[in-house]
Amino acid sequence: MAIIAPDIGIDLGTSNTLVHVRKKGVQINEPTLLIVTGSEKRTIKAIGQDALALVGRTSAGDVAIRPLQDGTVKDFDLTEIILRYFIRKAIGVSHLVKPRVYITVPSRISPVEKRVIREAAASAGARKNAIHLIDKPFASALGSGLPVFEPEGSMVVDIGGGTTEVAVIALGGIVLSRSIPHGGIKMDNVIIDLIKHEHNMLIGDRMAEDIKIDWGSALPSSDERKVVVRGRDLITGLPQTAEIASSRFYAALQEPCQKILDTIREILDKTPPELCSDILRKGIFLVGGGSQLYGLDRFLASELNLPITLAKDPMMTAVNGVGTMAEHSELLQKLIRSNFLRDDNA
Numbered sequence: 001m002a003i004i005a006p007d008i009g010i011d012l013g014t015s016n017t018l019v020h021v022r023k024k025g026v027q028i029n030e031p032t033l034l035i036v037t038g039s040e041k042r043t044i045k046a047i048g049q050d051a052l053a054l055v056g057r058t059s060a061g062d063v064a065i066r067p068l069q070d071g072t073v074k075d076f077d078l079t080e081i082i083l084r085y086f087i088r089k090a091i092g093v094s095h096l097v098k099p100r101v102y103i104t105v106p107s108r109i110s111p112v113e114k115r116v117i118r119e120a121a122a123s124a125g126a127r128k129n130a131i132h133l134i135d136k137p138f139a140s141a142l143g144s145g146l147p148v149f150e151p152e153g154s155m156v157v158d159i160g161g162g163t164t165e166v167a168v169i170a171l172g173g174i175v176l177s178r179s180i181p182h183g184g185i186k187m188d189n190v191i192i193d194l195i196k197h198e199h200n201m202l203i204g205d206r207m208a209e210d211i212k213i214d215w216g217s218a219l220p221s222s223d224e225r226k227v228v229v230r231g232r233d234l235i236t237g238l239p240q241t242a243e244i245a246s247s248r249f250y251a252a253l254q255e256p257c258q259k260i261l262d263t264i265r266e267i268l269d270k271t272p273p274e275l276c277s278d279i280l281r282k283g284i285f286l287v288g289g290g291s292q293l294y295g296l297d298r299f300l301a302s303e304l305n306l307p308i309t310l311a312k313d314p315m316m317t318a319v320n321g322v323g324t325m326a327e328h329s330e331l332l333q334k335l336i337r338s339n340f341l342r343d344d345n346a
């Protein structure tokens with residue numbers, strides 16, 4: 001039995017949670033999802049991967065819950081439960097000294113929300129005075145190997161499930177950032193709305209996500225296809241199928257793509273000229289699962305006239321960043337010196 005638990009890095013995402021354990025690498029990569037039954041006294045039926053496997057197959061009274069919404073904690077108790085479950089699954093329970101934990105948070109998080117995450121992590125098994133909140137775009141930049149501690153500016157755009165964060169990073173911290181509650185889940189929702197309005201049909205979240213991944217596009221295509229979609233008729237409630245032209249998905253996804261573009265433009269406008277010239281030279285780094293929407297990198301490149309680099313493994317960059325922190329304890333001192341963690345443990 002190890003007496004001291006290893007340092008761990010957690011990317012607590014709206015859609016997925018990943019845990020990196022020092023010297024072992026990423027040990028957990030599961031949906032941030034629980035199946036819960038009962039309303040007053042809730043019982044947890046399944047967590048993470050097991051919960052996802054049950055979606056659509058649950059009995060009456062069961063609900064699938066994502067305890068985070070738009071990147072922030074919506075349900076404190078379930079966040080604590082899911083964190084405890086993942087921490088135990090990653091490192092076990094047999095340590096006398098609890099682990100130091102680096103955990104990602106949205107950059108627009110309020111002091112109250114920070115306290116909520118810190119308390120959830122502490123009651124989930126993290127060492128109380130060793131919980132370090134790391135801004136997601138910073139974690140992603142570090143995890144992508146960008147020169148985050150140099151005076152040079154880098155721009156990271158993280159399109160997650162619940163949020164899109166646009167940030168300029170230099171000298172060990174975030175120079176400026178903007179976070180909008182538009183990510184992959186909003187993209188799924190525009191597909192659900194499209195099918196509701198044009199076909200009077202309701203489709204499930206997973207079907208919408210599959211359509212987005214298989215047929216969604218940020219660019220118009222010359223190769224029009226007919227996609228067969230299964231759902232439930234809104235009036236009769238009966239199962240129904242519809243044939244939808246793939247270009248309709250492109251049309252619906254224009255709005256979320258445009259919102260991401262507008263946010264990048266806004267941040268570029270506000271970026272100090274020296275850092276801006278670094279960004280114009282190096283381009284923008286796209287990370288997060290939503291950045292894999294077909295053609296999104298080319299759409300942004302042509303609209304902004306800037307080089308866009310899509311990360312090799314875009315859903316892993318943030319956990320790789322907090323994982324790097326967990327592997328190299330000297331980086332914590334560097335962050336504290338750069339005043340980046342000034343209000344940590346507040």
Ligand SMILES: Nc1ncnc2c1ncn2[C@@H]1O[C@H](COP(=O)(O)OP(=O)(O)OP(=O)(O)O)[C@@H](O)[C@H]1O
Nearest residue numbers: 013014015016160161162163184288289290292293
């Ligand atoms: N190939 C793909 N094309 C489009 N979207 C994708 C693809 N693969 C995954 N996604 C989307 O990526 C999103 C999840 O990304 P990610 O795991 O980075 O989010 P998260 O970190 O949990 O959320 P957040 O950072 O907003 O809290 C989901 O909405 C998913 O549908």
Ligand SMILES: [Mg+2]
Nearest residue numbers: 013160288318
């Ligand atoms: Mg994320």
